[in-house]
Amino acid sequence: MDVTNAIEAHGLVKEFGGFRAVDGVDLAVPAGSIFGVLGPNGAGKTTTLRMLLGIIDPDGGHRTLLGEDRPIRAARRVGYLPEERGLYPGMQAREAIAFMGALRGLPLKEGRVRADAMLAAHGLGDARHKTIRTLSKGMAQTVQLLGTLVHRPQLIVLDEPFSGLDALNQQRLEGLIREQADAGVTVLFSTHVIAHAERLCERVAIIAGGQVRFEGAVEEARNRLRPRVRLVTRAEDGPWCAALPAARTREGRLWQFELPETGIEPILKALIDGGAGIENLAIERPGLHDAFVAIAGEAAAREMDQPQLEAVA
Amino acid sequence: MIDVIRAAWVIARRDYVASVFSKTFLLFLLGPLLPILAALMFGAVGAKTDAEIARPRIAIIADTADGKALIAARTQLAARLGETALPELRIVAPENDGAAQAQALLADRKRALVAVARGGLIAPELIGPQGPVAEHQERLGLIYDTARRTRALAHAGGEAVPAVAFSVRTVDKAAGSETANRALTARMGQLVLMMLVMILAGMLLSNLIEEKSNKVIEVLAAAVPVDAIFLGKLGAMLAMSLTGIFVWGATAMLALAWFFPAGGPALPAPALGWPAFVALGTVYFIACYLLLGALFLGIGGQAASVREVQTLSMPVTMGQLGVVALASSAVGATLTPLAVVAMIFPWSSPFAMMARAAQSPYIWPHLLAILWQGIWIAIIIRLAARRFRVSVLKSGVVRRGWFGRKRPA
Numbered sequence: 086m087d088v089t090n091a092i093e094a095h096g097l098v099k100e101f102g103g104f105r106a107v108d109g110v111d112l113a114v115p116a117g118s119i120f121g122v123l124g125p126n127g128a129g130k131t132t133t134l135r136m137l138l139g140i141i142d143p144d145g146g147h148r149t150l151l152g153e154d155r156p157i158r159a160a161r162r163v164g165y166l167p168e169e170r171g172l173y174p175g176m177q178a179r180e181a182i183a184f185m186g187a188l189r190g191l192p193l194k195e196g197r198v199r200a201d202a203m204l205a206a207h208g209l210g211d212a213r214h215k216t217i218r219t220l221s222k223g224m225a226q227t228v229q230l231l232g233t234l235v236h237r238p239q240l241i242v243l244d245e246p247f248s249g250l251d252a253l254n255q256q257r258l259e260g261l262i263r264e265q266a267d268a269g270v271t272v273l274f275s276t277h278v279i280a281h282a283e284r285l286c287e288r289v290a291i292i293a294g295g296q297v298r299f300e301g302a303v304e305e306a307r308n309r310l311r312p313r314v315r316l317v318t319r320a321e322d323g324p325w326c327a328a329l330p331a332a333r334t335r336e337g338r339l340w341q342f343e344l345p346e347t348g349i350e351p352i353l354k355a356l357i358d359g360g361a362g363i364e365n366l367a368i369e370r371p372g373l374h375d376a377f378v379a380i381a382g383e384a385a386a387r388e389m390d391q392p393q394l395e396a397v398a
Numbered sequence: 399m400i401d402v403i404r405a406a407w408v409i410a411r412r413d414y415v416a417s418v419f420s421k422t423f424l425l426f427l428l429g430p431l432l433p434i435l436a437a438l439m440f441g442a443v444g445a446k447t448d449a450e451i452a453r454p455r456i457a458i459i460a461d462t463a464d465g466k467a468l469i470a471a472r473t474q475l476a477a478r479l480g481e482t483a484l485p486e487l488r489i490v491a492p493e494n495d496g497a498a499q500a501q502a503l504l505a506d507r508k509r510a511l512v513a514v515a516r517g518g519l520i521a522p523e524l525i526g527p528q529g530p531v532a533e534h535q536e537r538l539g540l541i542y543d544t545a546r547r548t549r550a551l552a553h554a555g556g557e558a559v560p561a562v563a564f565s566v567r568t569v570d571k572a573a574g575s576e577t578a579n580r581a582l583t584a585r586m587g588q589l590v591l592m593m594l595v596m597i598l599a600g601m602l603l604s605n606l607i608e609e610k611s612n613k614v615i616e617v618l619a620a621a622v623p624v625d626a627i628f629l630g631k632l633g634a635m636l637a638m639s640l641t642g643i644f645v646w647g648a649t650a651m652l653a654l655a656w657f658f659p660a661g662g663p664a665l666p667a668p669a670l671g672w673p674a675f676v677a678l679g680t681v682y683f684i685a686c687y688l689l690l691g692a693l694f695l696g697i698g699g700q701a702a703s704v705r706e707v708q709t710l711s712m713p714v715t716m717g718q719l720g721v722v723a724l725a726s727s728a729v730g731a732t733l734t735p736l737a738v739v740a741m742i743f744p745w746s747s748p749f750a751m752m753a754r755a756a757q758s759p760y761i762w763p764h765l766l767a768i769l770w771q772g773i774w775i776a777i778i779i780r781l782a783a784r785r786f787r788v789s790v791l792k793s794g795v796v797r798r799g800w801f802g803r804k805r806p807a
Binding site: 135138139140141142157160163165167169170171172173174175176184185187188189190193 | 404405408409411412416420608609612613614615616617618619620621622623787791
């Protein structure tokens with residue numbers, strides 16, 4: 086089915102025992118794009134994804150998945166990697182991949198052939214007959230990811246896919262996501278690590294407190310903020326200071342402020358004329374992290390930062 | 399619907415292979431043999447011990463002539479009534495103080511007597527605790543009567559009347575015996591069904607714990623309808639159970655052929671004949687397994703841990719026994735209202751209809767019953783799956799208070 090948006094959601098609501106985990110979420114994931122759902126832990130990302138996939142029903146609102154009102158009808162065209170990875174420990178790696186494909190309608194025989202090829206391509210050819218319980222955590226995660234892809238879905242939904250992976254495997258996963266997108270597959274993933282979204286996504290949704298605070302292109306999010314100017318002067322003080330924007334910060338001879346609408350040229354002229362002496366000047370475009378702070382608030386950003394540091398470590 | 403069945407097949411195949419091609423399946427197959435072996439071993443030892451301990455012994459204080467006469471009379475009666483039908487007699491020569499001798503005999507732990515008789519054949523007195531005296535009085539009297547008649551005949555010079563020997567002619571059936579015999583077959587059918595279901599269906603209580611503990615449930619629920627998960631798991635466990643039954647049945651047949659080459663003990667033929675009875679038994683086992691299994695899977699699906707499943711096992715077993723008790727009312731020639739209830743109540747219906755297959759020659763009630771049970775299987779799977787979605791996946795209809803309901807959009 087040819088659809089403009091692989092996923093559409095309008096006013097999704099979900100409550101658990103009186104607690105509103107998701108509060109009127111609207112989403113539109115364009116077909117063929119890489120779309121990131123950003124938010125701190127407990128923001129409602131997983132609940133939103135589970136509703137989109139039909140694992141749970143929303144208490145309010147509606148959604149379509151690959152054009153289907155009932156997500157289960159599109160299940161064969163979707164691959165899903167849940168946040169809490171789950172495989173049968175006694176199953177062989179190739180059987181686990183083939184089984185996940187069979188659940189999505191791929192004949193078991195074909196699934197085994199594809200599983201062998203995929204395992205070999207990801208350096209796990211020797212592990213194909215090993216049971217899941219004998220694989221390392223990273224290998225098991227790769228097996229589950231391959232099981233998510235084995236039936237060649239049109240849409241892949243990955244819930245915190247980078248969680249628990251080392252730096253090398255995170256890099257591999259990013260490569261895999263790009264490969265899928267290049268092949269025309271829509272990729273939707275949730276993460277609390279902004280850097281991944283910034284590197285991969287064309288569009289993002291920022292969720293906090295069960296609500297979508299922003300949805301749009303990454304560029305659009307970054308463009309919400311003015312570029313920041315970092316200026317280091319030789320002189321400490323002088324009449325030229327009046328030329329700097331009032332909303333500025335200062336640490337010694339380091340000045341920081343938002344780039345004014347009029348541009349940097351009038352300020353530079355005043356500094357040169359006033360003898361401030363320009364030692365260093367940098368105009369920095371805001372990153373997605375800055376946009377996130379501006380959109381979701383400092384508190385949400387702090388919750389994001391903590392796992393981010395863990396992921397890097 | 400085809401998608402549900404296809405998905406159920408994928409899950410069933412995985413579960414069946416995982417169960418049957420595991421080392422523990424061998425233990426599962428050997429499981430029923432262990433109690434049989436234990437019963438045979440301890441039963442043989444126990445029976446011997448019981449026979450030695452439990453056979454009642456009565457001492458007879460009598461002279462040699464009376465003693466011989468009583469022993470001869472007992473031997474004569476035991477030939478017709480059976481050795482165990484009569485108390486064992488110990489002849490003891492009389493002493494001066496008969497009352498004191500009787501007391502001493504009763505107190506003697508080595509002899510382990512239940513009573514003592516004295517006073518000869520003419521005026522016998524039975525001494526002992528109330529229970530044994532009441533129990534053995536009539537049978538001991540029979541021995542005394544026989545001894546007295548034999549002696550009287552000998553004194554009169556008459557000849558002993560020979561024991562009656564019937565000339566025997568057998569017929570195929572008699573109304574009274576047929577009803578009683580078929581009731582036996584009905585009970586045996588119910589017993590076998592109950593044993594198999596109790597052994598096998600209980601495993602379904604813990605069947606979803608694996609998926610819940612290793613988080614596979616999330617993968618399954620995203621890919622296939624929850625109904626298919628339930629149907630697949632039920633199907634796999636049923637197939638595994640039938641595999642077990644086939645192996646046990648084949649082993650039992652071989653054992654019977656080995657131990658009874660000329661044909662072993664046989665049950666009376668059921669009203670519908672053995673082929674139909676066995677076929678219906680298989681169908682009712684499947685129906686019963688699916689009915690109880692769907693319920694157990696639903697109940698077990700709510701459990702968060704193995705501990706909770708273990709806690710649930712006892713009330714579930716009690717429930718099964720209650721159902722079987724209700725179904726036992728269907729054994730009998732006439733249909734009582736309780737028997738009809740047992741046939742209609744979904745969970746007792748297979749047991750009750752099993753009994754009817756032994757006792758009634760009509761096939762149509764079974765066709766109706768199978769249809770009825772099939773409808774209930776579908777209903778229970780549906781309800782259990784829905785309950786699972788609501789309580790475990792936190793989805794579907796959210797109940798608010800006792801009456802308030804909130805429907806999903």
